[in-house]
Amino acid sequence: MAYEIASIPGDGIGPEVVDAARPVFEDVAEQHGFELSLTRYDWGTERHLEEGAMMPDDGLEELEGYDAILLGAVGHPDVPDHVTLNNLLLPIRKGFDQSICKRPAILFDGVESPLEGYDGGDIEFVVYRENTEGEYANMGGQEHPGHDHEVAIQSAVFTRTGTERIVRAAFDAAAEREGHLTSITKSNAQAHSMVFWDQIVEEVSEEYPEVTVERLLVDAASMDFIRRPEEFDVVVASNLFGDILTDIGAIITGSMGLAPSANIDPSRTYPSMFEPVHGSAPDIIGEGVANPIATVLSGAMMADYLGEEAASDDLWDAVTDQLADADAPRTPDLGGSSGTEDVVEDLRSRL
Amino acid sequence: MAYEIASIPGDGIGPEVVDAARPVFEDVAEQHGFELSLTRYDWGTERHLEEGAMMPDDGLEELEGYDAILLGAVGHPDVPDHVTLNNLLLPIRKGFDQSICKRPAILFDGVESPLEGYDGGDIEFVVYRENTEGEYANMGGQEHPGHDHEVAIQSAVFTRTGTERIVRAAFDAAAEREGHLTSITKSNAQAHSMVFWDQIVEEVSEEYPEVTVERLLVDAASMDFIRRPEEFDVVVASNLFGDILTDIGAIITGSMGLAPSANIDPSRTYPSMFEPVHGSAPDIIGEGVANPIATVLSGAMMADYLGEEAASDDLWDAVTDQLADADAPRTPDLGGSSGTEDVVEDLRSRL
Ligand SMILES: CC(C)[C@H](C(=O)O)[C@@H](O)C(=O)O
Numbered sequence: 111m112a113y114e115i116a117s118i119p120g121d122g123i124g125p126e127v128v129d130a131a132r133p134v135f136e137d138v139a140e141q142h143g144f145e146l147s148l149t150r151y152d153w154g155t156e157r158h159l160e161e162g163a164m165m166p167d168d169g170l171e172e173l174e175g176y177d178a179i180l181l182g183a184v185g186h187p188d189v190p191d192h193v194t195l196n197n198l199l200l201p202i203r204k205g206f207d208q209s210i211c212k213r214p215a216i217l218f219d220g221v222e223s224p225l226e227g228y229d230g231g232d233i234e235f236v237v238y239r240e241n242t243e244g245e246y247a248n249m250g251g252q253e254h255p256g257h258d259h260e261v262a263i264q265s266a267v268f269t270r271t272g273t274e275r276i277v278r279a280a281f282d283a284a285a286e287r288e289g290h291l292t293s294i295t296k297s298n299a300q301a302h303s304m305v306f307w308d309q310i311v312e313e314v315s316e317e318y319p320e321v322t323v324e325r326l327l328v329d330a331a332s333m334d335f336i337r338r339p340e341e342f343d344v345v346v347a348s349n350l351f352g353d354i355l356t357d358i359g360a361i362i363t364g365s366m367g368l369a370p371s372a373n374i375d376p377s378r379t380y381p382s383m384f385e386p387v388h389g390s391a392p393d394i395i396g397e398g399v400a401n402p403i404a405t406v407l408s409g410a411m412m413a414d415y416l417g418e419e420a421a422s423d424d425l426w427d428a429v430t431d432q433l434a435d436a437d438a439p440r441t442p443d444l445g446g447s448s449g450t451e452d453v454v455e456d457l458r459s460r461l
Numbered sequence: 462m463a464y465e466i467a468s469i470p471g472d473g474i475g476p477e478v479v480d481a482a483r484p485v486f487e488d489v490a491e492q493h494g495f496e497l498s499l500t501r502y503d504w505g506t507e508r509h510l511e512e513g514a515m516m517p518d519d520g521l522e523e524l525e526g527y528d529a530i531l532l533g534a535v536g537h538p539d540v541p542d543h544v545t546l547n548n549l550l551l552p553i554r555k556g557f558d559q560s561i562c563k564r565p566a567i568l569f570d571g572v573e574s575p576l577e578g579y580d581g582g583d584i585e586f587v588v589y590r591e592n593t594e595g596e597y598a599n600m601g602g603q604e605h606p607g608h609d610h611e612v613a614i615q616s617a618v619f620t621r622t623g624t625e626r627i628v629r630a631a632f633d634a635a636a637e638r639e640g641h642l643t644s645i646t647k648s649n650a651q652a653h654s655m656v657f658w659d660q661i662v663e664e665v666s667e668e669y670p671e672v673t674v675e676r677l678l679v680d681a682a683s684m685d686f687i688r689r690p691e692e693f694d695v696v697v698a699s700n701l702f703g704d705i706l707t708d709i710g711a712i713i714t715g716s717m718g719l720a721p722s723a724n725i726d727p728s729r730t731y732p733s734m735f736e737p738v739h740g741s742a743p744d745i746i747g748e749g750v751a752n753p754i755a756t757v758l759s760g761a762m763m764a765d766y767l768g769e770e771a772a773s774d775d776l777w778d779a780v781t782d783q784l785a786d787a788d789a790p791r792t793p794d795l796g797g798s799s800g801t802e803d804v805v806e807d808l809r810s811r812l
């Protein structure tokens with residue numbers, strides 16, 4: 111098999127981690143007898159600053175033929191985030207109907223949590239985040255600019271299609287895991303959107319009698335990720351709530367530098383996209399210390415999606431091994447003093 | 462001076478903590494030569510179940526003449542939250558234009574944080590939460606119920622008036638504290654509302670050259686409350702983001718049972734409302750172990766608002782003393798095995 115991957119390193123440390131992870135992916139492909147051909151697209155804020163656009167007008171068409179997309183990071187201190195994100199990352203997620211964002215939160219052996227009393231293995235859940243609508247709908251506007259009666263409106267949009275598919279994907283995952291699903295809402299204050307979300311969860315739950323369902327308000331959930339993270343199995347949340355909760359999930363499991371994610375179009379009409387949860391990290395650009403593991407694990411999720419489960423497992427195992435080994439190189443975000451390359455070389459030696 | 466206070470104990474442990482805190486307030490009033498007269502309103506979900514309404518139709522009119530309102534908790538396992546909250550708590554906040562929600566997050570000496578390496582005194586910030594609009598606007602609806610093309614819309618509403626007053630209140634607070642303000646947004650994904658918020662922050666900041674302003678996305682902020690809580694001074698956020706962040710603020714400082722809040726109408730046209738951040742806690746009702754401290758500190762915020770600063774300070778001091786004393790009684794949320802009454806009696810002895 112040969113897979114065509116579009117690689118979009120993007121901004122900041124994005125190119126560093128994508129370039130670093132590439133040989134790891136090539137090794138594992140060779141070992142498992144498939145080919146991985148990465149085509150690089152230098153889209154991002156540098157392009158925006160030089161040519162006035164984050165990507166070409168026909169960017170999505172260009173990507174459409176690929177088997178998957180590997181993205182580094184988007185975001186630049188010189189350009190407002192709503193300009194950079196709304197012209198590259200979010201259009202891909204929405205345009206390619208990548209409705210399921212899957213983000214595991216795992217506290218690996220050998221990694222320290224900022225939460226007292228939590229050790230490797232104690233935290234292992236996955237968040238299913240709705241990824242194309244909800245609070246990220248680009249709907250709303252401002253009126254009466256500058257006047258006392260100025261008002262801005264931002265409308266969150268929840269369709270039955272969009273809500274059902276993320277909820278169903280989460281139930282499927284729960285049925286295959288521990289059978290426990292936590293649905294996140296804010297129904298007490300957002301009666302229009304979140305009561306609808308609750309209805310859909312209720313309806314879909316009837317198809318999964320073996321899955322227990324817990325409903326949790328987003329404020330309580332943010333607390334409970336800190337207070338009792340060991341009790342979560344599968345968590346399903348809207349776009350915004352999933353965004354917030356997966357950042358908490360990343361930090362309680364030791365570092366943003368370890369958290370991978372998959373943006374999936376379950377119909378496989380369009381290519382799915384794999385990206386580390388961390389951002390462009392302007393503060394460490396060019397220092398060679400960015401943690402490549404989140405990108406390596408995003409590649410593992412990509413391999414799994416492509417049907418190369420054995421290769422995926424090997425990548426997870428190599429990372430798990432490395433983190434458990436107190437003598438292995440670690441980047442500064444994990445309390446070490448090694449560089450990106452050292453971590454990659456060590457990972458390759460474990461494959 | 463004599464102050465007329467409307468007390469709404471509400472649901473669950475609400476009545477337990479409000480009743481328990483009452484003698485503490487009476488003591489401190491006597492010591493400082495003012496009178497505090499509490500009139501009790503048995504409004505809440507029991508009333509809803511018996512009479513079909515959380516409060517009477519003219520509930521707000523009834524409350525209007527009071528100097529302040531003391532609220533326990535609202536929420537009941539038998540009735541959906543959007544019914545209970547939208548008919549008691551939220552109408553008071555909105556109807557009385559309590560636009561400023563002030564919630565301190567303090568890690569007291571003697572209290573354990575779930576965050577490793579944090580000791581008493583290490584965390585001390587305050588969140589200014591917009592409290593009448595934003596994502597809590599009751600605006601939106603559902604269309605095509607049950608059909609494949611069903612859609613639910615929930616619109617967040619940000620007015621210049623509403624945004625300016627919370628931002629200005631936060632700048633005022635920062636100017637009086639450490640001079641550092643963190644403004645929370647999600648401008649990268651919510652270009653209509655949050656870019657407007659950013660504009661207002663930018664405008665108002667010109668009036669406060671001595672305050673440094675940091676802009677932080679809500680997902681990053683949720684992480685940073687865990688990663689570097691010691692660096693925050695004043696945090697300003699929308700209704701929803703403030704809700705999420707203050708729950709994180711409460712848990713990292715040891716317990717929801719310690720977190721007070723003030724819902725303020727800065728124009729003093731209407732009475733302001735003081736309430737513990739915790740909810741009705743159905744799991745511990747009637748056990749006599751609810752922590753009364755969040756209510757006592759809410760009372761301290763009320764005393765301050767009424768102009769009784771010395772009484773307020775005494776309440777804060779009594780709580781601070783008690784928590785620092787390893788031999789003092791503690792409720793189970795703080796790892797102790799004492800009851801509500803023990804904590805109250807001990808507090809009274811320290812006043
Ligand atoms: C960069 C931003 C738009 C994005 C999001 O909010 O989805 C990021 O925070 C993420 O979690 O992938």
Ligand SMILES: CC(C)[C@H](C(=O)O)[C@@H](O)C(=O)O
Pocket residue numbers: 298299329546550704738
């Ligand atoms: C009960 C609920 C409506 C309320 C809110 O979201 O404001 C509560 O969580 C709070 O923080 O006071």
